[in-house]
Amino acid sequence: MPSGAPAPGAGIDGLTLVIVTFNRSGYLRGLLQSVAALDPAPEHIVVVDNASTDDTAAVLAGIQPGFPVPLSVERLTKNTGGSGGFAAGVRRALGDGAKWLWLMDDDVEVLPGAVSALAKWTGKYDCIHGRRLDETGKPFFWQHRFLPALGIHVPVRGDVFRNSPVFATNVGCFEGMLVSAGVVRAIGLPDSRFFINGDDEMYGWLASLQHEVVYVNDFVLQKVRPQKQIDLGIRHLNDSSDLSRFCAMRNRGHTAGYLRVHGRFNPVGFAAGTALTAAKEILRLLAVEHSLRGAGSLWRGWRESRRILGDKNWQPMSPLGTGSVQDNAATPPPAE
Structure with missing residues (x-):
């Protein structure tokens, strides 16, 4: 410190x-x-x-x-x-x-x-x-x-x-x-x-x-x-994009990976969190963007998150230590 x-x-x-x-x-x-x-x-x-x-x-x-x-x-x-x-x-x-x-x-x-x-x-x-x-x-x-x-x-x-x-x-x-x-x-x-x-x-x-x-x-x-936004009292909800919605759901798989590595993964709780994430994004569509166009991105992202969750070769980013600086996980942008 x-x-x-x-x-x-x-x-x-x-x-x-x-x-x-x-x-x-x-x-x-x-x-x-x-x-x-x-x-x-x-x-x-x-x-x-x-x-x-x-x-x-x-x-x-x-x-x-x-x-x-x-x-x-x-x-x-x-x-x-x-x-x-x-x-x-x-x-x-x-x-x-x-x-x-x-x-x-x-x-x-x-x-x-x-x-x-x-x-x-x-x-x-x-x-x-x-x-x-x-x-x-x-x-x-x-x-x-x-x-x-x-x-x-x-x-x-x-x-x-x-x-x-x-x-x-x-x-x-x-x-x-x-x-x-x-x-x-x-x-x-x-x-x-x-x-x-x-x-x-x-x-x-x-x-x-x-x-x-x-x-x-x-x-x-x-x-x-x-940004377009609404005030929910306890927070603001901004507008978004199909790519962001896709990643919000897809990245649940990577979040689960980190929780597993650190012994903090609760399958039931995580499923509830995924449902809450989807509900928040649907609320964002309805209340901020006044449309349900984009809901398909949530479905595609969820399916991709399931694939990541099932990947037995998934690994977290590694510590860099005191040696040379290296990129541990360079990956291409997601495709929809």
Whole structure:
């Protein structure tokens, strides 16, 4: 565990920002502009271009020279999804000597003072999430815990910071997770088999088995991509896509694999969790998107999850240890 809290206003020693982007050059430009204004700033940036077909390459080529923070671009030859992109970016950052990794999607911007706000927690915790605003400037709901018995994360009601500026959790979010290199080496790279949906949740859970995972009462990011959503009182439900719905169900198979490895798999509870996952996605279709088109993706994803559950050769991502950084599970994007 890290020791020695940094001085007020200090940066984070060895901090690398890892951004994964795909066909959203406008959002990427805004994010990088917000990072350029940070003081203190990360020591290095790794942008993973997930085989974008828009003008992302040209935008990065124009920004890279003279950017105030050293910026490296890792361009992939195929779209490996968020999980594959973060696996590639984390591998690159560790290979370049990162001590801390700040994992970030491309549709957010960082708020002034974000690095120093997070720095004050790095002397005590190894996996830290700051708070976020939505695109309207209101607090963005993110307070969950993972229930291994069901294999799902559930929202925590109320003001989790009422009595403390730290909320202990056991899930992760790649929209701003700050994680130490030691944790990454202990649990491995993000599992690229997830493609999207659930990869960060599982990564946070794996981290929580050995380290404290926390959500702190410091606003550090703002979401800038508008989404259709409804307020359910205990959480917000956003719009989605057929690919995300497919992966939400398909990745139940990978989640079960991790629960089995760690002796936490309950077949009856997990089946109930799968039914709740499907019900949530159907509610999302009806209440947010006002259509049942897309329900077929849930069925296809569930069938694929059954195949994964029956795969006797399934293995988790391996720890990286202290040796060379390697990719343990590079897989192609899922096909529907």
